[in-house]
Amino acid sequence: MGDDRAGRIAFLGLGAMGRPMAATLLRAGWPVAVFDVRPAEARAELAALGAEGAASPAAAARGAAAAVVMVRDFAQAGAVLLGPDGALDALAPATLVILMSTVAPADARELGARCADRGLRFLDAPVSGGPGAAEGALSVMLGGPDETVAAARPLLETLGDPAKIWHVGRRAGDGQAMKMINQLMAGVNIVATSEALALAARAGLDPRQAFAIVGESAGSSWMFRDRGPRMLDGQFTPARSVLDIFVKDLGIVNDAADDLGLPLFAAAVAHQVFKLGAAAGLGGEDDAGLIRLYQRLAAGEAGEPRG
Amino acid sequence: MGDDRAGRIAFLGLGAMGRPMAATLLRAGWPVAVFDVRPAEARAELAALGAEGAASPAAAARGAAAAVVMVRDFAQAGAVLLGPDGALDALAPATLVILMSTVAPADARELGARCADRGLRFLDAPVSGGPGAAEGALSVMLGGPDETVAAARPLLETLGDPAKIWHVGRRAGDGQAMKMINQLMAGVNIVATSEALALAARAGLDPRQAFAIVGESAGSSWMFRDRGPRMLDGQFTPARSVLDIFVKDLGIVNDAADDLGLPLFAAAVAHQVFKLGAAAGLGGEDDAGLIRLYQRLAAGEAGEPRG
Numbered sequence: 193m194g195d196d197r198a199g200r201i202a203f204l205g206l207g208a209m210g211r212p213m214a215a216t217l218l219r220a221g222w223p224v225a226v227f228d229v230r231p232a233e234a235r236a237e238l239a240a241l242g243a244e245g246a247a248s249p250a251a252a253a254r255g256a257a258a259a260v261v262m263v264r265d266f267a268q269a270g271a272v273l274l275g276p277d278g279a280l281d282a283l284a285p286a287t288l289v290i291l292m293s294t295v296a297p298a299d300a301r302e303l304g305a306r307c308a309d310r311g312l313r314f315l316d317a318p319v320s321g322g323p324g325a326a327e328g329a330l331s332v333m334l335g336g337p338d339e340t341v342a343a344a345r346p347l348l349e350t351l352g353d354p355a356k357i358w359h360v361g362r363r364a365g366d367g368q369a370m371k372m373i374n375q376l377m378a379g380v381n382i383v384a385t386s387e388a389l390a391l392a393a394r395a396g397l398d399p400r401q402a403f404a405i406v407g408e409s410a411g412s413s414w415m416f417r418d419r420g421p422r423m424l425d426g427q428f429t430p431a432r433s434v435l436d437i438f439v440k441d442l443g444i445v446n447d448a449a450d451d452l453g454l455p456l457f458a459a460a461v462a463h464q465v466f467k468l469g470a471a472a473g474l475g476g477e478d479d480a481g482l483i484r485l486y487q488r489l490a491a492g493e494a495g496e497p498r499g
Numbered sequence: 500m501g502d503d504r505a506g507r508i509a510f511l512g513l514g515a516m517g518r519p520m521a522a523t524l525l526r527a528g529w530p531v532a533v534f535d536v537r538p539a540e541a542r543a544e545l546a547a548l549g550a551e552g553a554a555s556p557a558a559a560a561r562g563a564a565a566a567v568v569m570v571r572d573f574a575q576a577g578a579v580l581l582g583p584d585g586a587l588d589a590l591a592p593a594t595l596v597i598l599m600s601t602v603a604p605a606d607a608r609e610l611g612a613r614c615a616d617r618g619l620r621f622l623d624a625p626v627s628g629g630p631g632a633a634e635g636a637l638s639v640m641l642g643g644p645d646e647t648v649a650a651a652r653p654l655l656e657t658l659g660d661p662a663k664i665w666h667v668g669r670r671a672g673d674g675q676a677m678k679m680i681n682q683l684m685a686g687v688n689i690v691a692t693s694e695a696l697a698l699a700a701r702a703g704l705d706p707r708q709a710f711a712i713v714g715e716s717a718g719s720s721w722m723f724r725d726r727g728p729r730m731l732d733g734q735f736t737p738a739r740s741v742l743d744i745f746v747k748d749l750g751i752v753n754d755a756a757d758d759l760g761l762p763l764f765a766a767a768v769a770h771q772v773f774k775l776g777a778a779a780g781l782g783g784e785d786d787a788g789l790i791r792l793y794q795r796l797a798a799g800e801a802g803e804p805r806g
Contacts, residue, residue, distance in 0.1 A: 297702065320716050331716055358712050360704060369702040373695050373709050377718030380691040383765045388683045391752070391766075394759045395604070395676040397667060402680050405665050409627050409638055411684030413720030445698070452701045454797045458690045459698075461768040490761045 199257020200225055201347065202279060204249050204272045205293070206234035208430070209319070210262035212326035213292075213351055218242050220328070220350045225252040227272070248277035258288040258347060265440055266295040269303060285311040288344055292332075292351075294318045294437075296444045297365035297372065298451070300335065304364025313340045316367040317348065320374055322433055324353065331356030333374075335366030372448060375441040376459045381415035382438065382479055383462040388416070389423050390486035399424055419480040428474075428481035435482060436475040438466045506564020507532055508654065509586060511556055511579045512600070513541035515737070516626070517569035519633035520599075520658055525549050527635070527657045532559040534579070555584035565595040565654060572747055573602040576610060592618040595651055599639075599658075601625045601744075603751045604672035604679070605758070607642065611671025620647045623674035624655065627681055629740055631660065638663035640681075642673030679755055682748040683766045688722035689745065689786055690769040695723070696730050697793035706731055726787040735781075735788035742789060743782040745773045 203214045206228035217224050218241040225244040228234055235245040246252035249272040253259055259279050261269050269291060273280045283289070289307050291300060291314070300316040307314035316335035324330045332352040334341050341359050348357050360370045388411070392402035403420045406412060422428065442463035449456045469475065469485045510521045513535035524531050525548040532551040535541055542552040553559035556579040560566055566586050568576050576598060580587045590596070596614050598607060598621070607623040614621035623642035631637045639659040641648050648666050655664050667677045695718070699709035710727045713719060729735065749770035756763045776782065776792045 331712070333712065356715065358708070360708060360712070366704065369704055370699075370709060370712060373699045373702075373704065374713045374716045374718040376695045376698065377691050377713055377720065377723060378716075380687060380694075380765060381718070381720060384684050384687040384691075387687075387763050387766050388680050391683065391756055391759070391761055391763070392677075392680045394761045395680075395755065397673065397676055397680065401665070401667060402677060405638070405640065405667070405677060406681045406684055408663065409681045409685075410721050410725070411681040411688070413684065413688060413723075414717050416684060416720075418717070448702065449698055452698070452797075454698055454701045454793065456694050456698070456793075457768045457772050458687060458765055459694050461764045465764050486761065486763075490759075 199223070200244075200255060202227070202246070202249070202252035202256035202259040204252060204259060204261050204279060205263035205268070206230070206238065207262070207264060208433070209322060209325050211238070213262055213330075214238050214243065215241055216326065216328045217347070217350055222347070222350065225256065227252040249273070249275075249279040250277040250282035253279035253282035256283065256287065258290060258344070259283060260290045260292060260347070262292045265293065266299040269293055269295060273303065274306060280306065280310055280312065283310075283312055286313060288313050288315060288340065290315045290317050290344055290347070292317050292319050294371055294375070294441055294444070295368060297368040297448055300368045301363070301365040313343065314364055315340050315344050316364045317344070318367050318371040319352065320371065321356070329353045332358065333367040333370040334359045335361045335364055335368065337362055368444075369448070372441070372445045375438070376445045378415055379438045379442045379445070379466065380458045380462045381413045382419055382482055383465045385413070385416045385419055386423065386483040386486050389420060390483055390490065394490060422478060422480035423483040428477040428484070430476065431478050433479050434476055435466060435469050435479045438479055439463070439470050439475065442466055506530070507551075507562060509534070509553070509556070509559035509563035509566040511559060511566060511568050511586060512570035512575070513537070513545065514569070514571060515740070516629060516632050518544070520569060520637075521545050521550065522548055523633060523635045524654070524657055529654070529657065532563065534559040556580070556586040557584040557589035560586035560589035563590065563594065565597060565651070566590060567597045567599060567654070569599045572600065573606040576600055576602060580610065581613060587613065587617055587619065590617075590619055593620060595620050595622060595647065597622045597624050597651055597654070599624050599626055601678055601682070601748055601751070602675060604675040604755055607675045608670070608672040620650065621671055622647050622651050623671045624651070625674050625678040626659065627678065628663075636660045639665065640674040640677040641666045642668045642671055642675065644669055675751075676755070679748070679752045682745070683752045685722055686745045686749045686752070686773065687765045687769045688720045689726055689789055690772045692720070692723045692726055693730065693790040693793050696727060697790055697797065701797060729785060729787035730790040735784040735791070737783065738785050740786050741783055742773060742776050742786045745786055746770070746777050746782065749773055
């Protein structure tokens with residue numbers, strides 16, 4: 193794979209993140225072969241941008257200069273790489289495999305080892321900043337050797353903001369470890385924001401005024417300012433990230449902390465709260481919908497101010 | 500009390516917040532009589548700025564145009580207002596009593612009722628933004644009638660940033676309710692920041708790089724950016740806010756949520772974590788010292804990266 197964008201990219205996974213990322217590559221002139229388990233809708237959209245539709249991960253991978261994996265979780269990554277008609281056996285030696293999904297650090301190490309067994313180069317490269325997927329403005333956290341990072345950089349700089357492509361460690365899994373630190377903060381903050389705005393309404397305050405005041409005070413956070421307005425407006429149509437994603441990502445955080453012997457409290461309870469949200473049927477909605485869990489759990493009318 | 504600053508202010512409580520606030524009033528030309536239960540050190544500093552030292556709350560209150568209460572908690576507020584030689588019985592009818600301490604909304608309502616019984620005007624006015632105490636740049640959340648707010652405004656605009664003096668409700672306790680929404684977010688964020696940076700070190704990442712990356716990502720928060728550097732530097736000399744303050748403030752949050760029938764999870768566990776920190780002897784240190792709790796609780800060497 194070179195700067196000339198001659199080599200084809202096998203792009204595996206066309207979900208809420210993968211689809212706009214593949215489109216970004218196509219618009220920037222990369223040849224891309226796409227695969228997704230779901231019906232052809234996403235592939236049709238990308239075909240209009242010049243993508244080659246592939247019937248299997250192996251078909252997308254054959255002859256590719258690099259494979260990008262942007263599926264939902266480790267199980268799906270295993271399926272597209274190692275399952276029947278998986279990509280790994282179809283890739284030429286020394287081809288780059290770039291894992292951009294968020295998985296556990298240990299799982300990224302596992303996939304890295306499987307790639308190494310086959311003589312492939314593996315880069316652990318989870319992303320953050322969903323809305324930037326369509327504009328090539330993601331941030332990317334990289335775990336892998338310097339040479340692999342250098343080889344992947346032209347592609348990464350198409351997908352990500354060059355100022356936010358962070359090489360955080362030389363091992364597979366290091367990128368995922370950094371991503372999980374961000375997800376710990378982000379997930380806890382969505383829970384705290386839900387609690388704060390639900391409590392404000394319940395205490396008879398104007399929740400919009402609470403949002404304005406706390407948003408300019410020491411209690412503010414990126415998530416408070418981003419998710420708060422959607423919570424106030426009751427706008428829970430899935431935007432970029434659904435609630436179920438944090439069930440997965442906080443699970444990764446807490447499993448890793450268990451492995452490392454570090455007790456976590458806020459992260460552990462936040463994970464349980466997202467699981468409560470999923471159990472209440474909110475898993476497929478925008479994660480700002482978590483506030484509905486608190487509105488429902490409270491005695492009396494949902495979200496009704498009490499004074 | 501008028502804009503002419505003719506009336507003397509009784510200022511009760513010269514702790515980490517009260518002392519710089521009283522100094523701000525004095526520098527702005529307000530006549531101030533100060534009282535504190537502790538030895539004369541703080542009073543001497545303020546005397547140099549022209550303060551009159553008072554031997555009791557009642558002595559400070561006699562003839563005052565307004566009384567400002569900036570003690571640590573409700574027990575201390577009760578003592579200076581209602582205890583032996585308390586201020587309330589020494590104030591002339593219709594005098595303003597401005598409670599700037601953080602107490603429970605219900606406790607502010609209680610003090611408001613005691614003031615009303617005596618024909619005094621009460622304003623619930625907790626503050627946020629500790630470092631602004633010395634520069635008259637606090638934010639202030641007001642619960643009280645419009646006329647009382649108007650009467651207090653010249654004094655409030657000396658202590659606070661005029662753009663951040665928020666009138667949030669007409670009842671005593673409304674200011675405290677808004678403050679507790681901020682404290683919920685702030686307290687949970689200090690816990691999350693401690694967990695995130697402790698986990699980063701434990702996972703073999705460079706915690707300073709984690710701070711830089713998360714600080715520019717969706718996991719960022721005001722507390723992460725403010726307390727994070729002190730956690731990384733191990734700088735826990737009490738700055739403006741000690742850990743014990745959040746034991747109190749998150750207790751207020753959770754008690755209020757109990758009264759309102761709203762289950763909270765992140766706020767409840769954050770309260771317990773601050774109590775663990777206090778139990779571990781960290782209560783009198785800067786609240787950024789909470790990270791030491793995680794470093795100590797983890798197996799192996801405190802804060803030692805593990806890879």
